[in-house]
Amino acid sequence: MNNRIKNAFASKQNLLNLYFTAGYPGLHDTLPLAKALVAAGADILEIGMPFSDPLADGPVIQRSSSAALANGMNLPVLFGQLQELRAAVPETPVLLMGYLNPVLQYGMEAFLKKAAEVGVDGLILPDLPLDEYEEMYHPLFQKYGLKAVFLVTPQTSEARIRRLDALSEAFLYLVSGPGTTGGTTLPDVEAQQEYFQRISAMNLKNPRLIGFGIADKTGFDRACEHADGAIIGSALIRALEDTDDAPATAARFVQGIKHA
Amino acid sequence: MTPSYQQPTARGYYGEFGGAFIPEMLYPNVEELRTRYLEILADPDFQIDLQHLLRDYVGRPTPLFEAKRLSERYGTRVFLKREDLCHTGAHKINNTVGQILLAQRLGKKRIIAETGAGQHGVATATVCALMGLPCVVYMGATDIERQAPNVARMRLLGAEVRAVTSGSQTLKDATNEAIRDWIANPVDTHYIIGSVVGPHPYPDLVARLQAVISEEMRTQLLEKTGTELPDFVVACVGGGSNAAGAFYHFLDEPSVRLIAVEAAGHGIHSGHSAATSVLGTPGIIHGSRTLLMQDEHGQITEPYSLSAGLDYPGIGPLHAHLGASGRAEFIAITDDDALKAVSELSRLEGIIPALETAHALAALGQLGAGPNDVVVVNLSGRGDKDLETYLKNMDKII
Numbered sequence: 050m051n052n053r054i055k056n057a058f059a060s061k062q063n064l065l066n067l068y069f070t071a072g073y074p075g076l077h078d079t080l081p082l083a084k085a086l087v088a089a090g091a092d093i094l095e096i097g098m099p100f101s102d103p104l105a106d107g108p109v110i111q112r113s114s115s116a117a118l119a120n121g122m123n124l125p126v127l128f129g130q131l132q133e134l135r136a137a138v139p140e141t142p143v144l145l146m147g148y149l150n151p152v153l154q155y156g157m158e159a160f161l162k163k164a165a166e167v168g169v170d171g172l173i174l175p176d177l178p179l180d181e182y183e184e185m186y187h188p189l190f191q192k193y194g195l196k197a198v199f200l201v202t203p204q205t206s207e208a209r210i211r212r213l214d215a216l217s218e219a220f221l222y223l224v225s226g227p228g229t230t231g232g233t234t235l236p237d238v239e240a241q242q243e244y245f246q247r248i249s250a251m252n253l254k255n256p257r258l259i260g261f262g263i264a265d266k267t268g269f270d271r272a273c274e275h276a277d278g279a280i281i282g283s284a285l286i287r288a289l290e291d292t293d294d295a296p297a298t299a300a301r302f303v304q305g306i307k308h309a
Numbered sequence: 310m311t312p313s314y315q316q317p318t319a320r321g322y323y324g325e326f327g328g329a330f331i332p333e334m335l336y337p338n339v340e341e342l343r344t345r346y347l348e349i350l351a352d353p354d355f356q357i358d359l360q361h362l363l364r365d366y367v368g369r370p371t372p373l374f375e376a377k378r379l380s381e382r383y384g385t386r387v388f389l390k391r392e393d394l395c396h397t398g399a400h401k402i403n404n405t406v407g408q409i410l411l412a413q414r415l416g417k418k419r420i421i422a423e424t425g426a427g428q429h430g431v432a433t434a435t436v437c438a439l440m441g442l443p444c445v446v447y448m449g450a451t452d453i454e455r456q457a458p459n460v461a462r463m464r465l466l467g468a469e470v471r472a473v474t475s476g477s478q479t480l481k482d483a484t485n486e487a488i489r490d491w492i493a494n495p496v497d498t499h500y501i502i503g504s505v506v507g508p509h510p511y512p513d514l515v516a517r518l519q520a521v522i523s524e525e526m527r528t529q530l531l532e533k534t535g536t537e538l539p540d541f542v543v544a545c546v547g548g549g550s551n552a553a554g555a556f557y558h559f560l561d562e563p564s565v566r567l568i569a570v571e572a573a574g575h576g577i578h579s580g581h582s583a584a585t586s587v588l589g590t591p592g593i594i595h596g597s598r599t600l601l602m603q604d605e606h607g608q609i610t611e612p613y614s615l616s617a618g619l620d621y622p623g624i625g626p627l628h629a630h631l632g633a634s635g636r637a638e639f640i641a642i643t644d645d646d647a648l649k650a651v652s653e654l655s656r657l658e659g660i661i662p663a664l665e666t667a668h669a670l671a672a673l674g675q676l677g678a679g680p681n682d683v684v685v686v687n688l689s690g691r692g693d694k695d696l697e698t699y700l701k702n703m704d705k706i707i
Binding site: 100101102104105107108111115118123124148149150151152153154155175176177178180181199200201202204205206209224227228229232 | 332337494
């Protein structure tokens, strides 16, 4: 099987993972946005499955999720849109990110099967407990060739990081500091560096991307000093809030990060 | 031995309901609580402080009052557990007193809470004032508008009330926002959740702190009726904290029928209801697997009840299990029937109940209780906060 996530980390440095909410700003923007982001230089796509109650997300992603739901986005619609995904972006790893409840209502195995069919590579389900993943779902993820991505925070213990690393076959998602997505407060830089260095020194098997509160080229470059790349979400969504041409705006946004 | 209904499993499951479905950012907080709450609750010094506050500050034990005229009206023996006489006017303070002592022992310096009707917010602001800890209460903008007196109380008590403008701007969204605050403040903050909801260990923690209600009932019933066990215990359920407390020490007494009363709003199938046990399906809300109101795609929907304390789209996992296993019976009461019960208790017994509590009282006619049966209704709160609603609906009340 073509392991797009592994290939991406093996062949590139300073990877840019972009998050955007499916069905936002318009219901049918999902695929055009994916294509535009990849064409402009995105290395990984993380497509958000909107949820009514996104606990780990800040106001920007909350707003985009509400708007996407109001636009009529749901999992059957999303999978329909993703049918053409692999023809459009054959090599780029694609992750689905979302909360567990809509996935459970769809049915975990049906969801994994469908995600694999349309060419999704990995999943980020932040409220899926590690114990339940390990005992109930890990074999199913493997059956369908999907990789789980886990979050690590500055408070995550070393023992738990090792467990997350052992269970993951994609990358670890290092949450930059306390807070939900899109936070604007600058975290304590010294404590943050200590955290990134502590994790670098652990010699984990998985590569690492830093996310939460990274909004621009400066933030991206700084993250790349400590990890294999970074994840940007809220800043992209914010750029999409006031545009008539979402794909063009998204492309400019990526160019501003990678080629400015 | 049959398994106890009181205790969840080590991972916080009551039957198939419960657990801790939380993002990694919350894990250290919740894990700290999970590993320490039982040891702290069992600590003799904690118990001395708790018992002292419950007695001298909250005003416990609350009376168990035999309501003779109400009994005559329904042809059975009705007792009222007077939680409405607790300091701040409802059972909510039983939990906040316990959790503030717990927070102190965890070394926390800041308290957050969510509130719907404002009762839990007031109870949290109260204990924070008592202990000199800063308090932030999240409250939906819609609820802030319809519960102005409780907002004023919280502010008077020194709490900061933060308006939540996301989603439907009610209790569900206030809870989301409190959880986000906890994510942003992972070290110094304790989240005092107001009901038997949320990730493990919260449902168990809150149930244990509210269990004082049924503990006292048993002693008082023995004194007044000659036996500790009633035939029925009736309580309203939004998230379910007062019901958990009223049921707790009867859960493993199969002769006691436990009646959980939900808000039917305009009618169970009217599209404007909060009868989660009927309309809900299994899913995850606020970190717990339980019954909740959701659409076919797993998006959480907004319940309706005239009572701001019952319009939560889920129920605590304990109650979901009690319903699924048949241990508790669920009844749904409409807005209008609850309003009639407000009038009835006011005029028959001289007690004006909270609108939430009135749902439990309205169920009295549906129990089929006989003249020798003993029925205990948990009178969870007093009606002062609802006067404006009662005034607006005077035509339905009288």
